[in-house]
Amino acid sequence: MSKQSFTTNMQPEIIISQIAGDLQLKGWDQPEIVINADPDDLHVEQVENKFQLTCLSDCLVRVPEGASIQLEKAEGDASFKFLGGPLTISTVHGSLEVRQAVGVQVGTVHGHLVARSLSGDLKADQIYGRAELRDLQGGCSLEQVSGNIDFRDVEGGIYARTHGNARLRLSSISGETYEVQAGANIHSHIPEVVSLKLQKNSGAALIRLKL
Numbered sequence: 001m002s003k004q005s006f007t008t009n010m011q012p013e014i015i016i017s018q019i020a021g022d023l024q025l026k027g028w029d030q031p032e033i034v035i036n037a038d039p040d041d042l043h044v045e046q047v048e049n050k051f052q053l054t055c056l057s058d059c060l061v062r063v064p065e066g067a068s069i070q071l072e073k074a075e076g077d078a079s080f081k082f083l084g085g086p087l088t089i090s091t092v093h094g095s096l097e098v099r100q101a102v103g104v105q106v107g108t109v110h111g112h113l114v115a116r117s118l119s120g121d122l123k124a125d126q127i128y129g130r131a132e133l134r135d136l137q138g139g140c141s142l143e144q145v146s147g148n149i150d151f152r153d154v155e156g157g158i159y160a161r162t163h164g165n166a167r168l169r170l171s172s173i174s175g176e177t178y179e180v181q182a183g184a185n186i187h188s189h190i191p192e193v194v195s196l197k198l199q200k201n202s203g204a205a206l207i208r209l210k211l
Contacts, residue, residue, distance in 0.1 A: 001060070004044070006033040011066040011085060012049040021058035022076035022094070027065035027083045036060040077111065095129065098122075103138070112147070121156065130164070139175055149180075 010031050016023070020041070033051060035042060041056035053059075058076070063069070068085045071078065077094035080087060083101040095111030098104055103120035106113070112129035115122055121138035124131075130147030133140055139156030142149065148164040157175030160166065166180050168188040180186060200207050 001036045001058075002039050004035045004037075004039070004042070006035075006044070006046060006051065007031065008033055008049050008051070008064065010064040011068065012051060012064060013068045014063060014070070015050075015052045016069070016071045016074075017052060017054045018056075018072065019054075019059050019074040019076070019078070020056040023055075023059050023061070023071070023074045023078045025061040025063060025069065025079065025083075026081045027067065028062050029065060030062075031064055032062075033064070034062040113145075131160075131162075148184075149182075 008031055012033065035044065035053070037055050037059045038057045042053065042059070044051060044053045065082055065084045067083065069080070069083065069087045071089045073091045075093050078089070078092045079097045080101060081099045086103050087098070087101055088105045089096065090107040092109045092111070096106065096109045097114045098118065100117045102118070104115065104118060104122045106124035108126045109124070110128045113124065113127045113131045115136065116134045119137045121140070122133065122136060123141045125143045127142065127145040131142055131145050131149045133150065133154055134152045136154040136156065140151070140154050140158050140160070142160040145160065145162040146164070149160055149162045149166045151158060151168045151170070153171050155172055155174050158178045158180060161181045163183040165184045166182040166186045168180065170190050172191060
């Protein structure tokens with residue numbers, strides 16, 4: 001790998017068209033984009049503070065923390081950390097990890113999804129693996145998950161559908177609606193002091209409630 005640097009402001013627009021390997025992207029407090037990749041596999045186009053890049057192998061990227069990021073396709077795993085701007089992800093053929101970011105919009109992840117320490121909402125259309133969500137200050141919407149879902153400390157509302165198990169461990173409830181549908185079991189732990197209307201349905205005709 002070799003390093004290429006590009007000077008920009010603290011809020012550039014970055015479009016990642018394709019990563020043929022793994023992608024690791026981190027935000028930092030510098031007005032500079034630094035890319036570590038094989039120079040023969042990397043192509044970058046810059047028009048003022050708008051960048052478009054393609055890489056045919058693994059790619060490590062540092063961007064200003066306020067950058068707007070759009071990933072169209074990653075063939076391997078993808079990791080995003082320390083971002084304060086919007087993050088939009090279309091397709092990840094491996095697993096996806098997002099930590100310390102703001103609003104996140106996800107299309108399809110063929111592997112697992114891990115999201116932690118988000119200050120905005122998370123929305124995802126299709127996750128073929130499992131989903132692990134922890135320390136989300138906003139809400140979470142998962143349209144379809146093939147594996148298990150584990151929610152821990154999600155402050156906003158929740159909407160989720162899974163073919164597997166679902167576990168909710170919530171220390172506070174501030175969202176208006178929490179709706180979870182699971183093809184297997186649902187386990188939920190909610191705060192003692194909370195005012196709510198609880199509705200549970202079980203196709204197996206088995207519900208256990210402990211107060």
